[in-house]
Amino acid sequence: MKNDGKNRLETMIGKLKGNGYKITPQRLAILKILSTSIGHPSVEKIYEQVKKNFPTISRATVYKNILVIKDLGEVLELAFSNDSNRYDGHLPHPHPHAICTECKKIVDSELEILKDFTQKVREETGFRIYDHRIDFFGLCPDCQKNKE
Amino acid sequence: MKNDGKNRLETMIGKLKGNGYKITPQRLAILKILSTSIGHPSVEKIYEQVKKNFPTISRATVYKNILVIKDLGEVLELAFSNDSNRYDGHLPHPHPHAICTECKKIVDSELEILKDFTQKVREETGFRIYDHRIDFFGLCPDCQKNKE
DNA sequence: TCTTAAATAATAATGATTATCTTTTATTTG
DNA sequence: CAAATAAAAGATAATCATTATTATTTAAGA
The missing domain is CATH 1.10.10.10 (Winged helix-like DNA-binding domain superfamily/Winged helix DNA-binding domain)
Structure with a gap:
């Protein structure tokens, strides 16, 4: 909720x-x-x-x-x-974002596999991980249309 | 190779x-x-x-x-x-990193689940994704020792 | 070797963010 | 409720990595 x-x-x-x-x-x-x-x-x-x-x-x-x-x-x-x-300030905890390189729109993403991901990095690097920053860059649906 | x-x-x-x-x-x-x-x-x-x-x-x-x-x-x-x-310049393609917030060391990571991850974001947001930036922040093994 | 477009080096400009300092104000206490 | 005070607001200067500018030097092809 x-x-x-x-x-x-x-x-x-x-x-x-x-x-x-x-x-x-x-x-x-x-x-x-x-x-x-x-x-x-x-x-x-x-x-x-x-x-x-x-x-x-x-x-x-x-x-x-x-x-x-x-x-x-x-x-x-x-x-x-x-x-x-x-x-x-709406979702103040680290979570993945999709960022449009055209209009600079930023959309939230919630991904379940993130925990596995973090665990894998932990095992692989020996780091004690307490934060992350996950950005995917591309074109949002609107900007895809405008490029057609 | x-x-x-x-x-x-x-x-x-x-x-x-x-x-x-x-x-x-x-x-x-x-x-x-x-x-x-x-x-x-x-x-x-x-x-x-x-x-x-x-x-x-x-x-x-x-x-x-x-x-x-x-x-x-x-x-x-x-x-x-x-x-x-x-x-x-050694691995010039986007890949996850583990970054030590203490000594600023940056360690490469290669993760297979990254493709699933990207696909999920694609489905979830409708973005056409062509780049990413994935950073995990924490303490590297050396800095963990020094903190003991 | 000569020519010329590109690269170097020195320096100025940029721009978002942070620091400083004075004035104003929210909150506490008598 | 008024006075005291510590914090916040507002104005402006400083910072600092990066980019832009410009004159000088140089790599590489003719």
């Missing part, structure tokens, strides 16, 4: 309060976006969104809030070297 | 010549390092190495050469957002 945005938001707020963080209006606005977005927004996207209600907000505020929420394990950061980071 | 460094080097040189690129001493030195290293060196590591024989070499030369070789598909680039890129 997946958490809906409401529950995610409450979880996030609870975690922040429990760790002594204040709930400011700007922070709340950022939390709302992170908890409800399934499109893996960038800082810029979040900034533009929040700006509608808080015209004086600074990009730095968005960055700092995301850092706090990330450190509490409530948002997954997908960092790219040549593009801005993208954030998933 | 894996290519040894020698064969890899010859393959790279052939591809460069075949595409009208000149073989300069600096370029050759970079090719040699890329073709023989199994440790996934960074630009800085390559730069320091080449500098021993070519004290006046510029970092820009290393960057530009890697770009050329990468565009010819002869080196795999592993880009990180908070760390320098790392390069694999």
Whole structure:
């Protein structure tokens, strides 16, 4: 059973309060976006969104809030070297993604064989593994159509 | 049967010549390092190495050469957002890696189930997939020992 | 050997993210 | 409820790997 945005938001707020963080209006606005977005927004996207209600907000505020929420394990950061980071506050645990190289869309994936996979890597390399990053790159259905 | 460094080097040189690129001493030195290293060196590591024989070499030369070789598909680039890129000229096709978060060691992995994995993502998302990036993060055996 | 397009080397520019610092504000406590 | 204070916001500067630029040098074919 997946958490809906409401529950995610409450979880996030609870975690922040429990760790002594204040709930400011700007922070709340950022939390709302992170908890409800399934499109893996960038800082810029979040900034533009929040700006509608808080015209004086600074990009730095968005960055700092995301850092706090990330450190509490409530948002997954997908960092790219040549593009801005993208954030998933809806499914904050590592999971595979399909990334469209054309429109930069990012789609979640849930794969059962992932556990076997991790176990195999463990056996093969002797690493103690505690995180992963699995991205598949290609064309999403929309962009495939547009290329015809 | 894996290519040894020698064969890899010859393959790279052939591809460069075949595409009208000149073989300069600096370029050759970079090719040699890329073709023989199994440790996934960074630009800085390559730069320091080449500098021993070519004290006046510029970092820009290393960057530009890697770009050329990468565009010819002869080196795999592993880009990180908070760390320098790392390069694999030994196995230039996408494959899973185990990355030590302590010492930054990068170990190759060959996994058979990868094909099933990719097929599953294809079915699940409708993407036309042509590339992937699979990283497992953790502690390598050496760093596990040092933590005891 | 000469020619010329490409490569090198030095340096400036880029751009996302982080750091710094002052002002403002959420929350606690008397 | 007001005052105190620690944290957050906002503005702006700094960072740092990578890319772009430009003048000089050089590999390789004629």
